[in-house]
Amino acid sequence: MAISDSKVSRQHVLLAPSASGWRVVDQSANGIWQDGRRITEVELRAGEVARIRLGGVDGPEVVITAVPADAPATPAPRAVTPPARATPARAPRPAAATPPAPRAAQPPQPAQPGPQIPPTPQLLPVLAGQPAPGARTGTIDPATTANPSVPAARKVHPISGGRIRLGRSRDNDVSVPDLLASRHHADLFLHPGGGAEVVDLESANGTFVNGQRVQRAPVGQRDVIAIGHHLYQLDGATLVEYRDSGDVAFEATSLNVWAGTKQLMHDMTFRLPARSLLGVVGPSGAGKSTLLNALTGFRPADAGTVRYAGRDLYDEYDELRRRIGYVPQADPLHAQLTVRQALEYGAELRFPADTTKDERRSRVQEVIGELGLTQHADTPVSRLSGGQKKRTSVALELLTRPSLLFLDEPTSGLDPANDQAVMDTLRTLAKGGGAGSADEQGRTCIVVTHSVLFLDRCDYVLVLSPGGFIAYFGPPDGALTYFGKRDFKDFVDVFRELEATPGEQMAARFRDSEYYVPSAMVAPSVRTAPPALPSIRQQSVPKQLSTLTRRYLKVILADKSYLRLIAAFPVFLGIIPRVIPAPNGLGVLANGRPNGDATKVLVVLILCACFMGMANSVREIVKERDIYRRERTIGLSRPAYLGSKIIILTGITTLQCIIFTLIGLVGRTPEEAVVIGSPLLECLIAIVIAALVSMMIGLLVSTLVDNADKTMPFLVLITMAQLVLSGGLITVSDGVGLQQVSWLAPARWAFAALASTDDLNNAGKLGDERIGTAPRDTLWNHTAGTWALDIAVALALGVILLYLTSVTLRRIEPKVGRPAAAGVAASAVAAYGPAGAPAPGTPGHGAPAGAGYPPAGPPSGAIPWSPQQPGAQYPPAPGQGSWGPSGR
Numbered sequence: 001m002a003i004s005d006s007k008v009s010r011q012h013v014l015l016a017p018s019a020s021g022w023r024v025v026d027q028s029a030n031g032i033w034q035d036g037r038r039i040t041e042v043e044l045r046a047g048e049v050a051r052i053r054l055g056g057v058d059g060p061e062v063v064i065t066a067v068p069a070d071a072p073a074t075p076a077p078r079a080v081t082p083p084a085r086a087t088p089a090r091a092p093r094p095a096a097a098t099p100p101a102p103r104a105a106q107p108p109q110p111a112q113p114g115p116q117i118p119p120t121p122q123l124l125p126v127l128a129g130q131p132a133p134g135a136r137t138g139t140i141d142p143a144t145t146a147n148p149s150v151p152a153a154r155k156v157h158p159i160s161g162g163r164i165r166l167g168r169s170r171d172n173d174v175s176v177p178d179l180l181a182s183r184h185h186a187d188l189f190l191h192p193g194g195g196a197e198v199v200d201l202e203s204a205n206g207t208f209v210n211g212q213r214v215q216r217a218p219v220g221q222r223d224v225i226a227i228g229h230h231l232y233q234l235d236g237a238t239l240v241e242y243r244d245s246g247d248v249a250f251e252a253t254s255l256n257v258w259a260g261t262k263q264l265m266h267d268m269t270f271r272l273p274a275r276s277l278l279g280v281v282g283p284s285g286a287g288k289s290t291l292l293n294a295l296t297g298f299r300p301a302d303a304g305t306v307r308y309a310g311r312d313l314y315d316e317y318d319e320l321r322r323r324i325g326y327v328p329q330a331d332p333l334h335a336q337l338t339v340r341q342a343l344e345y346g347a348e349l350r351f352p353a354d355t356t357k358d359e360r361r362s363r364v365q366e367v368i369g370e371l372g373l374t375q376h377a378d379t380p381v382s383r384l385s386g387g388q389k390k391r392t393s394v395a396l397e398l399l400t401r402p403s404l405l406f407l408d409e410p411t412s413g414l415d416p417a418n419d420q421a422v423m424d425t426l427r428t429l430a431k432g433g434g435a436g437s438a439d440e441q442g443r444t445c446i447v448v449t450h451s452v453l454f455l456d457r458c459d460y461v462l463v464l465s466p467g468g469f470i471a472y473f474g475p476p477d478g479a480l481t482y483f484g485k486r487d488f489k490d491f492v493d494v495f496r497e498l499e500a501t502p503g504e505q506m507a508a509r510f511r512d513s514e515y516y517v518p519s520a521m522v523a524p525s526v527r528t529a530p531p532a533l534p535s536i537r538q539q540s541v542p543k544q545l546s547t548l549t550r551r552y553l554k555v556i557l558a559d560k561s562y563l564r565l566i567a568a569f570p571v572f573l574g575i576i577p578r579v580i581p582a583p584n585g586l587g588v589l590a591n592g593r594p595n596g597d598a599t600k601v602l603v604v605l606i607l608c609a610c611f612m613g614m615a616n617s618v619r620e621i622v623k624e625r626d627i628y629r630r631e632r633t634i635g636l637s638r639p640a641y642l643g644s645k646i647i648i649l650t651g652i653t654t655l656q657c658i659i660f661t662l663i664g665l666v667g668r669t670p671e672e673a674v675v676i677g678s679p680l681l682e683c684l685i686a687i688v689i690a691a692l693v694s695m696m697i698g699l700l701v702s703t704l705v706d707n708a709d710k711t712m713p714f715l716v717l718i719t720m721a722q723l724v725l726s727g728g729l730i731t732v733s734d735g736v737g738l739q740q741v742s743w744l745a746p747a748r749w750a751f752a753a754l755a756s757t758d759d760l761n762n763a764g765k766l767g768d769e770r771i772g773t774a775p776r777d778t779l780w781n782h783t784a785g786t787w788a789l790d791i792a793v794a795l796a797l798g799v800i801l802l803y804l805t806s807v808t809l810r811r812i813e814p815k816v817g818r819p820a821a822a823g824v825a826a827s828a829v830a831a832y833g834p835a836g837a838p839a840p841g842t843p844g845h846g847a848p849a850g851a852g853y854p855p856a857g858p859p860s861g862a863i864p865w866s867p868q869q870p871g872a873q874y875p876p877a878p879g880q881g882s883w884g885p886s887g888r
C-alpha cells in the first residue's frame, strides 16, 4: 500500500503473519506511533484493530483490521481521524505525557521485498480518512489522488505524436501555469523504440531531471522532470504532473558546522511537518545565523543533511534553491520607491524575460493583497512602518511562491504591536489561506528571532544553546513547561541560563527529557564541497541592465531633496574657480610674464571636479549593500548592477561638469586649443574625465567600506591627495617617488591635459620664483600628442578602477559554499572517521554532543541502514507519492 505523505518512509511498516495473528513492525526512520507514543511493533489477533500513525504523532493514521480468516474480505471501517495536516495548525506536543518508547535494540533492517508481505485479504490496512484500498490501477495510487493535500496537484497528460511541449503559454501541449516557466520551456520526445528524452528550449529557469539542470537528457520512467514548481514523471505514454504545493516536510539531520577547528554547530537534528512556523531563538552567538546559513544552503553544513520533501537540498541545490525565499534582517528595499514599484522591479528581476508586464503586475497585485498591503501599495517604502516594511520584504520573496521561507530577525527594531503583527502574518503565510484563496498553499516558515514575546504564534520552537546545541525543540507551550516559565516574557532568564551553562549540558538535559523524540538512526556524513552552480539569472545581462538602470533612475527622481542637491552642487562649485580673479584670462600675459592666476583657476577646477565625481558615487553601493546581497542570490548580474550605476552616475556627473565648467571658465578660457579646436571643449573634456575617474574611485571605496558613514573620511583624504598629486600645487614632475605616485591620480592626468591646452609650461608659473628654475613638465606640453596621452592615461585609470571595483564587489556578495574547505574537511574527517560514522567519544558523536541524535547510538561503522544511502528515497517509484519523493 503506497501512502503519499512526506512523513512516510519508502518502506515504513511491515505486516507479517505471526503465531497469534499478525505483526505490524516498524521499518521506518520516523517510526510508528500509537496513542501518542512511538512503538516498534504491534501484535494483532483476529478481530483486533490497530490505529497507528506513520512518521509522527501527527502523521497519517492507518487503521489495520485483522479480519478472522474465514470472514469475507470487506473493506475496513473508515477511520474517523483525518490526517493531522488537515487539522488546525497547532501541532500536538510530541510524546508530552510519556517519554517516547526506546527504539528496538537492533537497528531496523531493510525490508525484504515481496514474500514477506503475503497478499492476504484478511488484513486490511486503510489510510484514515481515505477510501479503502483495492482500486489501484496502473501506477496511479488512489490514496494519493484522494489525499486532500494534493487534490489539484496531479494531472495526467497523454503524449500523442511522440512529442509534447511544455511551457507557460497556452499554445503548449502542457501549459505550465508558473511564472518561473518560460513561454516555451521544454520538449519531451517519446521514441518509438522506447525511451524518452527531454530538451530544454533555452528556458530562463532551466529544466531539471532528478535535480540536475539539463539541456537535453534521456528520461526514464522513474525520473522526475522539474519545471518551476511543477514536476513530471513519465508513466508509460502519459506524463503525470505534480505541483510543489509547499505541503512538504523539511528536515535537518545531524548538521555539523566547523570554522577551522572550532565547531559552531553540533548534530542539529529536527524535522518540520509541512506548513509549520518554526521560531529559532537563543542567546547571541548561539549559532542562529550559522543554522540559517546551513538550512538555506548559503553556507552548507560540513556534515549532515537538509532534506526538503525527502530530497537532499545540498545535492539538488540548483533546482531546490528556487523554492527558497530568504528575507534578510535589513529590508532589501529602496526607500524612495513605492511598495508597488519595488515589487514590480523585483518581479522584473525574478521572472524570466519573456513574462509580460501584465503577468508581472497581476502577480504583484496578488502578493500585495496577500500581505495586506493594498492600502499602502502606492506609499513610498520610506513612509511605511517597520512592520509594513517587513511585509513588503516578505512580499518581494513571495513573488516566486517559495515553499520554504526563511526570515532573519524580521521583528528586530519593531515595537510589540508590530512584532505581533509580523508574527501573525508569518503564521498566516505558513498555513496558507486555504482553498480558493490567492495563497491557498501555505509554506514552511523558519524565523530566527531575538524577540520571544510572540513565540506562541509558532508551531515549533527551536532553542539553541551556545556552540550550536539544541536546548529545546518542540511546541511553544512545551518550551514554557520545559524551562519552567509561565510566559514567554520570562524567557530572558532562559537565555541567561543558556549562556551560563555549557551547550553540551543543555543538549544532554534535553535529550533526557520527555520532549526529546529520537529521530532517525543516521550517521552524520561528511560532505564534500558543493560544486559551483550556475547563476539563477532569469534575464540577459542587457535586460537586467535596462531594469536596474530604470530602477536607479526612478530611485533618484523620487528623492526630491537629493535632486535639488545634485542640481545646486555644480552651481556652488562653479562659483569657487569663478571668484579667483584672473583679469587677464588664463593665457600668457601680453608682456610675456607668467600668468599665476591660470594655475590657480585650473587647479581649483580639477579639485572641484574630482570632489564632485567622488561625492556622487562614494555612498551608492554601500548604502544598498543589503539589496545587492539579496539580489545576487536571485541572479543579479554584477556587470549589469555596476553598469546601471555607471550609466546614471556618468549622466549626472557629466551634466554637473558642464554646468560647473561653464560657470568657472566662460569668458576666460585658454587661448589656443591643441586638438579639438575649441579650448573650452578641451577643458570640459579634461574636467569631465577627472570627475568620472574620481567617480570610479568613489565606487571602489563604496565596495570597500561596510558603512556609508565611513565613506566621508575617504572622500576628504582622497580629494586632498589628488590636489597634491595633480601637480598644480607642487612640482611632481621631477625626482623619483612622488612623480610615480602622482601617475596613479586621475587629477594628475586631467590637470596635465588642462595644462597642455593652456600651455602652462609657458603661461602659468605660480610666481617668479619658478621661472627658469622649475623643470618643464613634459605632460603639460602644448601639443596634440601630449594632450591625447594625458586623456588616454586618465581613461585607462578609469578602466582599471572599474575592474578593481568589480573584483571588490565580490567581497560583499553572499558566500555560497564552503570557505576553508581543506581545514574543515580535515577536522570533519578526524571527528567522524573516514566512513563518516561518528566515533564514540569524539565531539561529533551523537551521545556526548548534540541533541537529536540517539543517546545510545550504534558504534562507529555499525549502522546497517541509513536513509542517506543513495537511492534510498529519491527518485520515487512512479505513482508513489504526491509530488515525487516523500519521507524516508
Ligand SMILES: Nc1ncnc2c1ncn2[C@@H]1O[C@H](COP(=O)(O)OP(=O)(O)OP(=O)(O)O)[C@@H](O)[C@H]1O
Pocket (backbone or CB within 6 Å): 259, 262, 264, 282, 283, 284, 285, 286, 287, 288, 289, 290, 291
Ligand atoms: N567564521 C567563523 N570563525 C569562527 N567563529 C565563528 C565564525 N562564524 C561564526 N563564528 C562563531 O560562531 C558562533 C555562532 O555565530 P552566529 O553568528 O551563528 O550566532 P548567532 O546566534 O546568529 O548570533 P547573533 O544572535 O549575535 O547574531 C559565534 O560564537 C561566532 O563567534
